[in-house]
Amino acid sequence: MSDLLDQAIVVTAIAGGIRLAVPLLLAGLGETFGQRSGVLNLGVDGIMLLGAFAGYYTVLQIGNVWLGLAVGLVVGAVLGLATAFISVTLGAEQGISGIGVYLFGLGLSDLLFQKLVGTPRPIDSFPRVPIPGLSSIPVVGEMFFRHSLVVYLAFLLVPASIFVINRTTFGMNIRAVGENPEAADSVGVSVARVRYATVLIGGVLAGMAGAALAIDLGIFQQNLTNAQGFIAVALVYFGAWRPLGVMGGALLYGLVNSVVLQLKTLGIIPRSWSDIAAMAPAVITILALVLVARRFRQPAALAKPFLREA
Template identity: 35%
Template sequence: MSTMTVEELAVTVRPGFWTRDRRVGAGAVLLGLVAAVLFGSLATGEDARFTLSEDAGGAALTIDGTVGAILFGMVAAAAGAALLAGLPKRWFVPLLGVAVVGVVLSFLCWQVSAAPTGQNFMPLVNIVRGTFILALPLIFGALAGVLCERSGVVNVAIEGQLLMGAFAGALVGTIAANVWVGLIAAALGGALISLLLAIFTIRYLVDQVVMGIVLNLFAVGLTGFLYERLMQPEAAKYNQPPRFEAWPIPVLSDIPVLGPALFRGNIFLYLALILVVVIHVALFRTRWGLRTRSVGEHPTAADTLGVKVLALRYRNVLLAGMVAGVGGASYTLALYTFSKNMIGGKGFIALAALIFGRWSPTGALLAALFFGFADQLGTYLGAIDSSIPSEFLAMLPYLATLLAVAGLVGKVRAPAADGKPYIKG
């Protein structure tokens, strides 16, 4: 039997021309050219106005709709061509971002310029504000996923944690007539689902994915039953929670576009951004973070070094539930009263944001904002009577999720022990 030399083996395993970067680049070139041709031909000769205020007045960025659609489509194609040329990997994310933004701007130049007279403008303040509001539960849910999965526990129960947090916040907040009591109850509601997840998956070694789905169904059933028996017949008594008011930050709230969107928010917006920073620093700069990541990668080695693997997983899973519960309260203590199954799949989008963000708090934040923007874009297009069917607009956040996870992420590696039960020897 002949043996291969080291050189022959290297040639055999050397990756081919069509690497992931080049495949994504080719796709970006194609999308950019299609955008330039299709959106450029559909755009009208009217200007597309992107106002720096909440209405049509004030300063605006203006460009001819046809010119803008073609120009931004070509920018996307150029970014794709750069990826196709095989630039170093550090350029992948920036160029992919340019390509995505280019296609989106090309599309918007068509849509805004073709809108009816008086509606052919996009208020950037409202778009940015709406993006953050819609992304809030996704940010909290994705952070809950980071805490769990970095510890080696798959958290498919984010949907149930968000829903239970929303329910507990509305019910207890209404009974106590205190928004802070409602917030604490929401955190405990999410922790309840996490406690069940931890007990069954860590103690009894139940399959983590199956248990997550079961807990989601449990949360939907329990909150739906209590809603019909308590909240619906006596809404004034059980489903009129107080609201957190907006807390504008002096000076910062006057910054154009970002000021009104970011620094005139409520506690949930500020808390989400603070948690991203705190969890990122804690995860990558502290002893707790080192132990958490070691348990998620190689629990046996961590155990031999004195780390209490099971105790750490219990604590982190419970903490994750509290974070997700607060995310659920961002619905009922800031925007709406509680309704059956009001989360509507956002927990699964948060799980996709976690994967898209590569199990990193900052990556999860950016992914959540991407999905929030897709949701807000659908709302905006519906408001200007877009020719695109409303059913398709409602699909936008889920379509963006599918494309991001299946097409843009490529191969990503979860923590090595993620989803694997640990049995102490």
Template identity: 65%
Template structure:
């Protein structure tokens, strides 16, 4: 009896960790791509918020979560073009520009919500998928095969992103301009076009992360992301700018959150230590960052605008 309860708790915790990790993973993958090309975007959270609102409003109107996902991605892509123009064409300081994008997203998403929706209204969320045989497997079924489609998209993007970064010319170009844009330029690689594309795709993924969050929860409200975008940026450093590393970081963060929740549910963590325990995921991330930062170097050209001959 006790054993089966323990298994149930473990399964439930891991499944919860996977769900919690999903928006972080999507946003971190996008940010990793941008940073590998040498562009830092601190505005991830703002893009997520606008993506979340766009998706939410679309589902509210159409009752189709897939349209919502597309609008979330589209919102991110548009903001990517905007951010690219600011940082690449105007060569604005990336840190400050990113914060600007964040504040814009935070304010605009709330303004649009107040204007077009007002009071929170539930939308049709994604339902868990059911895979024949797999979903019905004991333990593993609930843990891995009873999630919504967005979870599989997020984790499926990890090998796709790895393949693009390490097995394609485009990926090589991204990594090259992130380390030494002058050398890449001298070999005929368009730094501007490559960085633009990385930023646009990265922002598209941030928009998708926001959309995933809103649709998964079936609701939108002010500041829905609760600074998830900033955690996602930290997870890029945690994951040493690799898709697999980012995935492991996101999962660890989500899993620690889930473990803390379970411990609180079962009274393992006393209520007096509840607030302290809530900080555990952030503390673990910071500790891991300290370790990782010593072992891995960030892309050499990160945050540095490129000027040919400059």
């Protein structure tokens, strides 16, 4: 009996960590594209919030979770384009304009929620889809192979991102534009076009991250993301601008969070330590990633607007 209980606790902690990692992973992967091309988008959290509200509201009205996810994605794309316009075409100071986008998303998502919904009303969540075969492996199956499709998709995007960044012409252009935009420009690569594309990808994935969060929780509330978008940006830095690093960071952050919750529940972490323990995920993740990733350096042109001298 006690063995069964322990097992359930470990399974829940690991599966919970994976769930918590998903929005960070999606948003972080998107941000990786932007930053590798030299654009720092600090507005991720604002885009996530609007994606979250759009996805939530769609499901509330129409009842289809996949349509909700799609609408979140489209809203993310629109905001991605707006961000690209501000930081690429207008060459705005990225640290400041990103905060502007964040505040815009935070305010507008809350305003729309207040006006259109009001009291939080529950919606359907993504169905869990056990993977045939793998999901029946004892313990492991329950931890890894009984999630919603969004969870699998998020993790499949990791190898896909690695492939795009390292193995395709587009990826080569991203890296060139992020390291030395002048040189890329002189050989005929459109810096603006590449950066628009990467920021658009970032917007789409941030919108998807937000919608995935809201629909997975089955609820929306003011500031639902609780600054997860900023954590995603931090994970890109500490993950050394590599999809695997971002995934590692997101997983570590999610797992430490869920393990700490579990240890608190069981009274292993005493209540007087509760507030300190709440900081553990951030501290442990940053330490681990700094140790692993310190030999990598950031894209040389990161956060520097590129404006062709006429």
